[in-house]
Amino acid sequence: MAQHPAAAPIGRGGRRKSLERSETLAGFLFVSPMLLGVFVLVLLPIVATFVLSFADWNFVAGWDGIDWIGFDNFRKLLDDSLFIRSVRNNLIFLLAVPVYMIISMVLAVLIDRYVYMKGYFKVAYFMPYISNIVAVAVVWQVLFHPSYGPINQTLKALGMSDPPKWIADPHFALASIMMITVWISIGFNLIVYIAGLQSIPRDLYEAADIDGASGWTKFVRITVPLLSPTSFFLLVTGIISTFKVFDIIAVLTQGGPIGSTSMMVWYLYDQAFTNLKIGYASSVAVVLFVFVFLITLGQWAAQKKWVNY
Amino acid sequence: MYAITRLRLGKTVVTVIMLALSVLFLLPFVWMLVTSFKTENEVFVYPIQWIPKHWNAVANYKEVWFGRYPFYLYYWNSLKISIATTLVSCTVSSLAAYGFSKVRFKAGKWLFFIVLATYMVPGQAILVPQFILYRNIGLFDSHIGLIILGSFSVLGTFMLRQFFMGVSNEFIESAKIDGAGHFRAFWSVALPLVRPGVATYAILRFIWTWNDYQNPLIFLRTDRLYTIPLAMQKFTSMSGEFYSLIMAAAVSAIVPLLIVFIIGQKNVIEGIALGGVKG
Numbered sequence: 196m197a198q199h200p201a202a203a204p205i206g207r208g209g210r211r212k213s214l215e216r217s218e219t220l221a222g223f224l225f226v227s228p229m230l231l232g233v234f235v236l237v238l239l240p241i242v243a244t245f246v247l248s249f250a251d252w253n254f255v256a257g258w259d260g261i262d263w264i265g266f267d268n269f270r271k272l273l274d275d276s277l278f279i280r281s282v283r284n285n286l287i288f289l290l291a292v293p294v295y296m297i298i299s300m301v302l303a304v305l306i307d308r309y310v311y312m313k314g315y316f317k318v319a320y321f322m323p324y325i326s327n328i329v330a331v332a333v334v335w336q337v338l339f340h341p342s343y344g345p346i347n348q349t350l351k352a353l354g355m356s357d358p359p360k361w362i363a364d365p366h367f368a369l370a371s372i373m374m375i376t377v378w379i380s381i382g383f384n385l386i387v388y389i390a391g392l393q394s395i396p397r398d399l400y401e402a403a404d405i406d407g408a409s410g411w412t413k414f415v416r417i418t419v420p421l422l423s424p425t426s427f428f429l430l431v432t433g434i435i436s437t438f439k440v441f442d443i444i445a446v447l448t449q450g451g452p453i454g455s456t457s458m459m460v461w462y463l464y465d466q467a468f469t470n471l472k473i474g475y476a477s478s479v480a481v482v483l484f485v486f487v488f489l490i491t492l493g494q495w496a497a498q499k500k501w502v503n504y
Numbered sequence: 505m506y507a508i509t510r511l512r513l514g515k516t517v518v519t520v521i522m523l524a525l526s527v528l529f530l531l532p533f534v535w536m537l538v539t540s541f542k543t544e545n546e547v548f549v550y551p552i553q554w555i556p557k558h559w560n561a562v563a564n565y566k567e568v569w570f571g572r573y574p575f576y577l578y579y580w581n582s583l584k585i586s587i588a589t590t591l592v593s594c595t596v597s598s599l600a601a602y603g604f605s606k607v608r609f610k611a612g613k614w615l616f617f618i619v620l621a622t623y624m625v626p627g628q629a630i631l632v633p634q635f636i637l638y639r640n641i642g643l644f645d646s647h648i649g650l651i652i653l654g655s656f657s658v659l660g661t662f663m664l665r666q667f668f669m670g671v672s673n674e675f676i677e678s679a680k681i682d683g684a685g686h687f688r689a690f691w692s693v694a695l696p697l698v699r700p701g702v703a704t705y706a707i708l709r710f711i712w713t714w715n716d717y718q719n720p721l722i723f724l725r726t727d728r729l730y731t732i733p734l735a736m737q738k739f740t741s742m743s744g745e746f747y748s749l750i751m752a753a754a755v756s757a758i759v760p761l762l763i764v765f766i767i768g769q770k771n772v773i774e775g776i777a778l779g780g781v782k783g
Contacts, residue, residue: 219611221603221686222607222609222611222612223603223611225599225600225602225604225686226599226603226619228599229656230615232596233622233656233658236652236656237622237656238618240630240633244630247632302525306522309514309518310518311516316526318765320529321765325711325762327714327715327732327733327754327758327761329733329736333750334532334533334536337751338532343548348548352550381529383776387777442717445718446737460628463628464628467631480632481629483628484625484629487629488624
């Protein structure tokens, strides 16, 4: 059998083995800092979260104060009306995702093709996303001020005698926060959509032009379907980020008024760091983890079927 | 000719409409800036005074920067933490990214899969154990602790790995034939080639760390260790109704980001589009 010189092993087998070994050693050295960090700061804690979710424990009691209570925490969660409300608020909050996706997609198409000064628009719509969320939240808090805020003053000037109290009103608080979230999220979605648009071959549009297709037809028949991988990606990240909403709640409403803006992560934080119920908070964390895990699994499953590559 | 004129007209009309719309995104910032220059009495005067009648800018900013919650201190803290986190995170992530893309070892694939899988874990689901860990090993209420917490980014490793995969293996091989080990190949061949990628990630990491509110809230306790977002919030709850001061603080919190963003705009937008990443 004529062996190709290039395919021949370098020297004897022993040397090849030692080469392999040094390659493995190098590999481990390169990745070890990252592995160590991930192990200590992520893997260990997630295991601990699961373990602690079966305990009744608070910070003050010390290690001896741990009481193992099986699934009691989870049973209690099902009867905890504020927790149920938080989950429901999270689900309602999901409605913001398609809203900002649609606005972003339309804006992206317009910016990509139909305007002058593209650079300006990218920066302008991106401002809220890049800004410090605490600062942004505080500004909105003042803008939404029920009696003196510029928004309500304007509404009153326009003849509305009794404008909503926005974040101070249990019926409007969640919607107000969703509005701010839409406002913040458009920048990110827009940028990703513009990148997606640039990967659509131009000749598709040229062919459609020859066939005399209208702008709307081109949008519905070419742009939307060919953007589906981008939309899918944004949908998944949007859903996951909805389950992680915390900053804006912590700064603006602290879950209030009367629980109307409590969300899962806020509830977790409140239980752990205000009420010091570590075990109970951990069971909320497990529920949160399961939600995100299921969405990710769903993403893997759906990616193959649904997305038009 | 007619078609082209029509096209231009259409484009102009759309541009004008979009300009009007972009006001919605900029106006809150303009309001914030203008308010930070006003005296407290004039903050809520309606119709809104877009140019302050009485300028109180110096006094407002002086109070924010050197008052009871001195922002110069929090600036320094935020700057220190953001720069250190960015440096450490870039180092850790680019080493790992090289290891996962350019070193051929059997365990590599599996280890990469494990690292990537941890990306699914929402940060908040592990806050409590992290908190307990930090209390027990003495990293609680320290800047070092925060820096460590932000330095092991799965996202950064994944992003940089994409860039390293774009480096041709021939470059690495030829460096190794010349007698260089993997570290030399990494340092003097691969890293210079992926510099734009590292820059992109560095800018994003800086912005994310600067903006981070949750970790400082949970892992810092002492006032003088606060970062800008945390100080911003404490300042707001302390100043209560002094909205001109609060807005001066908000402007102070946002300006450095704007500078970083404007300088690195191309990198930021590319990075976000490329990885489709989210802080």
